[in-house]
Amino acid sequence: MTDTTQKATVKAAPGAAPAAPVPAPAPRRTRVWRGVTPWLFLIAPLALLITFTYAPIANMLAYSFTDWDGVSPELHYTGVENYTEIFTREDLFRVFFVSGYYLAASAVQIVAALYFATILSFNLRFRNFFKGVLFFPYLINGVAIGFVFLYFFQDGGTLDSVLSLFGVHTDHAWLGTPVSANTSLAGVSIWRYLGLNFVLFLGAIQSIPGELYEAAELDGANRWHQFRYIIAPGIKPVLTLTVILSISGSLSAFEIPYIMTGGATGTETFVIQTLNLAFRFNKTGLASAAAVVLLLIILLVTWVQRRLVPDDKVDLA
């Protein structure tokens, strides 16, 4: 299985190491120790990384070339048969259309996060409160969110009763048709991940030195100018990262649709399909191949994206 949780790692700006004065050559023993010490420190994390990340991936790669059913002691090497099957069966690829909804949602999500981050980076009353409100959903467990929104979208549930307060009486089954269901689920996804994007943007914006704004104000720049010429270029690396995370997140959307609809009514995503192949139809080999394909697609998207928008150093000074 691929990892479906989004890992947010803000890259530390690679500061150029100052050229140190060349020290006198140390004795041999000391030099050996110096070489070994970092590796000693790295043993624990590397062991964990290899055991829990690379070894399972290697395992999955190996399974993807077999017809293993997940439990039988017998498995046969089938070469690239699984991969051929994935690329020749269009029904396996059709589920990527569902990712389109999530992709559109993440565009909305990034714009909204950027908007809120910019506003809340200026001096505003209750800004810490609003920050909390926006970030809070991200702290809730995804499964809990799924259940909460199941009640939310129920017939006569929270959404319907709130709408009726405003005099809108819809008789709409929110999860009833593929379009409506996918839009609703993508909406939940926005609600959930908005906070994360928001915090990333806010952090980046706040790392921009304050004097720049003062100088800009003296030069007569308004808020839009400040955003356009100071903030936007200042947070470009984080923006790039967010876009990559959003794309890979949309392609591997899982928790919310799995909990809420289980993939029914045309909401099946690629990961749900992979899971069904592995655990419903016991085609662990084929499912492993599907997971590898998803991994490759995400790597490819990332690579293309990095080619188009190179990650150059930010220089605001």
Next chain:
Amino acid sequence: MNRRHILAIAVSAALLVPGCTGTGGTSKGADAKAPDDPSKVTGTIKVLTQRTDLVTDGTMKKYAAEFNKTYPKVKVEFEALTNYETEVKIRMNTENYGDVLLIPAVIKKDDYPRFFASLGTEAERSKKYLFTDYTTVDGKVYGQSPIGVIPGFLYNKRVWQEAGVTDWPATPAEFLTDLKAIKSRTDAVPYYTNFAAQWPLSQWTQVNGSVSCDPQASTKLAESDPWAEGADLRVGDKLLYDTVHEGLIEKDPTTTNWEESKPRLAKGELATQWLGTWAIVQFQDAARQAGTSPDDIGFMPFPSKVDGKFCAVMAPDYNQAVNVHSKNKPAARAWIDWFTDKSGYDKDNLAISPLKDAPLPEVLKPYEDEGVKLIELDDSAGAKVKQIDNQSEVGIYAPEYRQNLVDLARGAKKGSLDDFFADLSKRWTQTQQTLGS
């Protein structure tokens, strides 16, 4: 990804690929013999179960205490798995999967001797027990279900009477007419799909056998087209389609709630659900909690008569088996025998006893009065059916295809019912041919 990552992958791949196959073990064909003297059996056995509720509320401990009266030196421990199928499947890649466990559906029949110890020959066991052929490989039996279940409709007797229906419907058309009467004359939802909980929809596969009253229904699944005109599954699916299509179900199937459906049916807000005898006890409990009479919960067979008689298929629940790697096989075997014969687990669950000479439970009294014919399906082709099902990805035991059917019926998905059945038939029969050749 930099150079070092690639190195790490290469190293770990080289190290781990050879050792990563799922090898369960090679000790094939062990026997778990029943002990002769109960007082001499010793050891601690671990029993895996899917009944989390019974382990939490201490019911299983009571069974164990009762068991210890006969077998004083055996210590029984229980481990309940919430997500039984998935979890046990992963554990079965090792040798530690308890001493007694329930045979998960994923294990291929041919692999039974690799994972489980034999309980005896079929010739000998089938004299005493039902359902032996479900776990028989090469004449040896590998598991035994402690209860038997019959699929059928749970219904609220009061609501059905209010609608003016007193007799069980005998054809799908009559069933639909009755549901329409419920819709027009009462406030109840005539049929509740439990669409969101998924598995209640897969229960519809159990109509197989009830429609045609044919003990060879499983063999037919393996050898012919289950969605041909008049075939059992098609008749069942058509009834579900019509029920949904005529608007005789809940307003929004996508947000149904299984736990809530129990008190709602007891109170008469819902009229009917397709489940099985195993559910009766749960719905009666819900009725008591909701303050209505448990006697309102009724049970009826699929609306189809062959030679003037209704038909019901008795099927096993999960089969209990002994781990082939168990160190305490006699104790494990003793538990299975005791649990099947003497524990009273079947009566506590208002279920059918797996013993051939046992009387029917009280809840099935109406079945006796009506003269419903009880049959047992021949499961010798069961493994083949499972293989076709997985290979074709139709999933007759999975909810997806029926969720699609319901979506189609209520217009959330475009297409015609005939095309839908034709597609299923095509996938099923094509796989039959590939596997047959």
